[in-house]
Amino acid sequence: MKKNSLALFAALFLGGLCSLQAQVRDSVPDTQVEPPEGVATGDYTATQESQAPKQRIKLDGIAAVVGDYVILDSDVEKTLIDLRNQGATEEEVNRCSLLGKLMEDRLYAHQAVQDSILISDDEVNSTNDQYLQEFVQRLGSMEKVLEFYQKETVEDLRDELFKINKLQMLSQRMRQKIVGEIEVTPEEVRQFFGSIPEDERPVFGAELEIAQIVKKPEIPQEEKQKAIDLLKEIKADVEDNGASFRVKAILYSQDPGSKSKGGFYSITRQTPFVKEFKDVAFSLREGEISEPFETNFGFHIILAEKIRGQELDLRHILIQPEVPQAALDNARKELDSIRQQVMEGKYTFTEAARNFSDEKETKFDGGVLRNPSDFGSRFELTKMDPNLYNQVRNLKDNEISNPILEPDPRGGPPSYKILMVTNRYDEHQADFARDYLKIQELALRDKQYKAIKEWMGEHIEDTYISVDSEHRGCDFANNWLKE
Numbered sequence: 448m449k450k451n452s453l454a455l456f457a458a459l460f461l462g463g464l465c466s467l468q469a470q471v472r473d474s475v476p477d478t479q480v481e482p483p484e485g486v487a488t489g490d491y492t493a494t495q496e497s498q499a500p501k502q503r504i505k506l507d508g509i510a511a512v513v514g515d516y517v518i519l520d521s522d523v524e525k526t527l528i529d530l531r532n533q534g535a536t537e538e539e540v541n542r543c544s545l546l547g548k549l550m551e552d553r554l555y556a557h558q559a560v561q562d563s564i565l566i567s568d569d570e571v572n573s574t575n576d577q578y579l580q581e582f583v584q585r586l587g588s589m590e591k592v593l594e595f596y597q598k599e600t601v602e603d604l605r606d607e608l609f610k611i612n613k614l615q616m617l618s619q620r621m622r623q624k625i626v627g628e629i630e631v632t633p634e635e636v637r638q639f640f641g642s643i644p645e646d647e648r649p650v651f652g653a654e655l656e657i658a659q660i661v662k663k664p665e666i667p668q669e670e671k672q673k674a675i676d677l678l679k680e681i682k683a684d685v686e687d688n689g690a691s692f693r694v695k696a697i698l699y700s701q702d703p704g705s706k707s708k709g710g711f712y713s714i715t716r717q718t719p720f721v722k723e724f725k726d727v728a729f730s731l732r733e734g735e736i737s738e739p740f741e742t743n744f745g746f747h748i749i750l751a752e753k754i755r756g757q758e759l760d761l762r763h764i765l766i767q768p769e770v771p772q773a774a775l776d777n778a779r780k781e782l783d784s785i786r787q788q789v790m791e792g793k794y795t796f797t798e799a800a801r802n803f804s805d806e807k808e809t810k811f812d813g814g815v816l817r818n819p820s821d822f823g824s825r826f827e828l829t830k831m832d833p834n835l836y837n838q839v840r841n842l843k844d845n846e847i848s849n850p851i852l853e854p855d856p857r858g859g860p861p862s863y864k865i866l867m868v869t870n871r872y873d874e875h876q877a878d879f880a881r882d883y884l885k886i887q888e889l890a891l892r893d894k895q896y897k898a899i900k901e902w903m904g905e906h907i908e909d910t911y912i913s914v915d916s917e918h919r920g921c922d923f924a925n926n927w928l929k930e
Contacts (some may be wrong), residue, residue, distance in 0.1 A: 456642035461516035488904045504836040508526075511927070514557030516614070518549050543921035550927055551914075552904070555618035557904055564620045566613060571712035571761070574607045574616065577709050584703075594737055607872075621686060625893040627900050631887060639890035648877045651885060652915035654825040657839055658796055658814035662782045663862040674746040674766040676741040682748055685736060692736070692762050699743065702765040710762035711752075724749075728761055744859050775852070778863045778871050780848040786865050791848060796847070796867050805862070815869070821882045821886045825872065842868050901927075 495500075511518045523546050530540050582592045589601060598604040631639075643649075681699060684690040696710030705712055714720060714728065723742045729739055731751035740747050744768035753760040781803075789799050800814030809815060815824050828836065838851055848866040855861060879887060901924050914927055 462871060473547045508915060510915055511916055512911070513550050513553040514910050514912075516553035516559070517555060518546065518553065520917075522549065523814055525607075527898045543918065543923065546918055546921065547923045547925065547927070551925070552614065552618045554903070554906060554910060555621040555910075556614045557619040557910060559617040559624075562621070564617060564624065566616050566620065567713065567758075568609075571613050571616065572605075572611045573713065576604055577704060578608060578612070579604075580703060580707060598741070604909070620901070624648050626898055629895050629898055631890045631894055634893070636883070636887045637879070637889045639893060640877070640886050647730070649889070650874060651872075651882060652827045652829050652875050655831075655839065655868050655875050656872075657826060657835070657866060658787040658802045658822045658869050659729060659806070659809060659816060659864045659866050660785060660796070660800045660814050661862050661864045662778040662783065662785075662803070664770050664778045664860060665807040666768045666860065670768040670771070671741075671746070676766045677766055678746055678748045682738075683738050692764075696762055696764050699766065700764040701767050701857060702763070703809070705763065710764055711760070712748075712763065713760050715758050715871075716906055724763075726761055728763075731761075747848065762825045766860075767860065775861070775863070779852075782863050782865050786847050786850070796869070806864075814867075819890055821884055827841055839866055839868055842866065844868065 459490040477638070485690050508520045509517055510523050512522045523542060526549075527540065527542055527545055530545070534590070546836075561794050579589075579592065582595075583589055587597060593601065593604060596604055596607075640648075652742050661822050677699070681690075684693065685692050693709030693711075697706060700706045700710050702710070712718075712720075714725070716729065718725070720728075721742050721744075723740065724747065727737050727740050727747075728751065729750050731749060733751050733754045735751050737747075737749045739748055741747075745765050747765050749763045751759060752762055785794075785799050785803050788794055789796050794802070797813030800810050804810035804814055809817075815828070817824065818826050820830070826835070838848065842848060846867070850865055853864050855863055875881075879886060899916065907926055907929065912927055912929065914921075919928060
């Protein structure tokens with residue numbers, strides 16, 4: 448299922464997952480409605496104007512228990528309804544398959560705790576902030592987010608998000624621990640492909656290979672100096688006058704990932720931040736503020752708030768220099784000139800990319816784009832990023848696009864690019880030599896799947912698991928019933 452991340456996360460949230468951290472050791476019977484005062488315990492019958500039949504009203508019950516985690520009937524029901532409302536079909540998700548998935552997540556999380564896999568509160572809170580920021584951007588305001596999630600206060604929403612994200616992160620870490628070091632040899636790939644009957648071999652859709660040349664606008668030195676001067680003023684105000692760095696970050700920082708939390712990040716050497724940022728951050732003493740420095744995102748200052756072993760709590764302020772329209776226009780004109788020279792045969796597209804492109808990630812490879820799913824050079828049409836697909840879908844062989852203005856997905860200044868489709872591949876049945884990378888990925892997934900199944904089988908036997916009677920008829924993919 449291809450689902451919008453906001454909608455899918457909302458479905459899980461609205462599924463009532465607030466029970467995630469509940470501690471349960473024994474099965475619990477369904478809750479019953481208490482009879483009116485003076486009426487004997489048990490089922491009862493209305494005796495006044497209407498003679499309603501006896502009935503037992505189920506408020507909520509426990510669908511399953513996995514280790515220390517509870518899954519309520521309402522968790523399953525509400526999540527199922529939300530996924531169906533988003534377009535999921537009966538074949539894609541039903542009550543039994545959804546309950547099985549929720550139980551898998553909780554088994555991973557339960558075992559992660561047993562194995563002492565640690566996730567700090569700061570890490571969870573940082574993830575929560577990213578979610579909230581994305582939701583506010585999409586829905587328009589925090590008030591609409593609270594309304595969407597049916598919460599009265601931001602604190603209530605944060606508490607619920609904390610529980611959900613803590614479980615999801617534990618689950619992901621445990622699964623990564625199981626499959627993270629699994630690899631496949633060329634011989635295993637060959638055996639895997641040979642084991643597939645010829646008439647059952649996968650069919651790969653039409654694919655494209657794409658190259659690009661990028662020109663970034665040259666920001667005038669005076670604009671850079673304005674950013675540096677502002678950061679120096681902020682640094683001086685904090686150091687000399689006791690101003691709050693957190694408040695300054697909220698007021699001035701242009702980093703969408705940390706502005707709302709006063710520029711705060713908790714990082715280690717392994718955190719995937721750019722090298723220049725980490726080098727400065729880990730060179731600081733506790734309480735020290737850096738001098739302004741530059742990265743691809745703009746200019747920064749960092750406050751080392753607390754050093755905890757290999758972990759650093761910091762606050763930072765990002766100021767992005769103004770990009771004048773004239774600089775953007777010059778970048779576009781330069782690309783127009785490069786495009787014309789390639790069309791006239793002065794350079795090949797590959798040569799022009801190596802000589803003129805400003806994008807380090809692609810220029811030395813002749814501008815070839817890499818598919819983030821497998822780092823290969825091919826993009827299957829049905830799985831391409833919609834924006835990229837729209838930019839190349841009408842290009843003919845050897846045709847070069849006009850300059851396209853492209854926002855930086857990482858938050859830096861925009862740039863211009865030109866694109867060319869360098870190769871086309873028609874839909875075809877898998878061929879070992881031609882499609883080795885894709886077959887290798889399938890073989891790896893198959894090996895990982897078998898490792899997960901083996902792990903599941905072992906840990907289901909060793910973990911307290913209870914499934915209520917209503918779901919014991921499910922045909923689960925795993926042996927949750929221990930039969």
